[in-house]
C-alpha cells in the first residue's frame with residue numbers, strides 16, 4: 001500500500017448541490033497533506049467521505065487499503081484518528097476521564113492513553129473538569145483523543161482554531177513527530193502561512209473540484225507565478241528615478257509600504273536581473289522571495305471561482 005488515501009472520480013450531490021464533482025487525489029503513506037479551499041469548497045464533505053460518515057454519489061475512496069463503507073469499516077475507524085473542527089466533550093468529566101473513556105471505546109491501551117495528555121501539554125489540567133477548559137485546552141484534548149490507539153491516518157480539520165501561537169507551534173511539532181513515526185496526516189486549514197512549512201503537499205479544492213495538487217514547489221511550477229526580488233534602496237538614492245529605470249527595462253514592479261521595491265522575475269530572467277541589480281549603485285540590499293502557498297492559492301483562483309489569468 002503506497003497511499004493512505006486513494007480518491008477516484010469522487011462525487012457527492014446534496015439536493016441540487018454538487019459538493020464534490022469528480023475529485024481524484026491521493027494522500028501518500030507517511031506524508032502530511034494539506035486540504036485547502038474556501039468556505040463551501042467541499043473540504044468537510046471530502047473528510048466525511050474519507051471517514052465513512054456519508055456515502056458518495058459516484059466514484060471511490062480507499063482509506064488504508066479499505067473502503068470506508070465496506071465490511072471492514074468498523075476496524076478501519078480504529079486505524080483513523082479524527083479531530084473535528086469543533087470538539088465537544090462531556091463537561092462534567094475531567095480531561096483524564098474523557099481520554100480514559102474514549103480509550104475504552106477505541107480499545108486503545110490505557111497506558112498509552114495516559115501519556116497522551118502529557119504529549120499535548122495538558123498533563124497539568126488532567127484532573128480538572130473539561131467545562132473549565134479554555135477553547136485551546138479543549139482543542140488539545142481533541143488532539144489527544146485523535147491520537148488514541150496510535151492511528152495510521154490522522155485527519156485534522158482546522159486544528160489550530162482557538163490555539164495561541166505557542167500552542168499552534170506545539171500542534172505542528174506533534175504533526176512532525178507523527179510524520180517521523182510513519183503516520184499519514186490530512187490537515188485542513190485556512191491559515192496557509194501557518195500550514196505551509198509543515199505539509200509535504202496540498203490538495204486545493206474550489207467549488208467541489210480539485211483545482212491543484214502537489215508540493216508547494218510543484219504548485220509554483222504549475223502556476224508559472226514569478227518569483228519576486230525585493231530591493232531596498234540606499235537612503236541617498238532616488239526611488240522615482242529607480243522606478244523609471246525599471247520601467248525602461250520593462251520590469252514590472254510594486255512599491256511596498258516600507259518603500260522597498262518588489263520586482264517580478266520574468267521566466268528564465270533571474271540571473272540577468274540579479275546581475276543588473278547587483279551592479280546598480282542605488283541598491284542597498286536584495287532578497288529573492290519565492291511565491292508563498294497563500295500567494296499561489298490566490299493566484300490559482302482558489303477563492304474566486306475562476307483562474308485569474310494574466311495576473312503576474
Ligand SMILES: Nc1ncnc2c1ncn2[C@@H]1O[C@H](COP(=O)(O)OP(=O)(O)OP(=O)(O)O)[C@@H](O)[C@H]1O
Pocket residue numbers: 014015017018019037038039040041042043044045046
Ligand atoms: N448536508 C448538506 N446538505 C446540503 N448541502 C450541503 C450539505 N453539506 C454541505 N453542503 C454544501 O456542499 C458544499 C460544500 O460544503 P462543505 O461543507 O463540504 O465545504 P467546506 O469546504 O468544508 O466549507 P467550510 O470551510 O465552510 O467548512 C457547500 O455548497 C455546502 O453548502
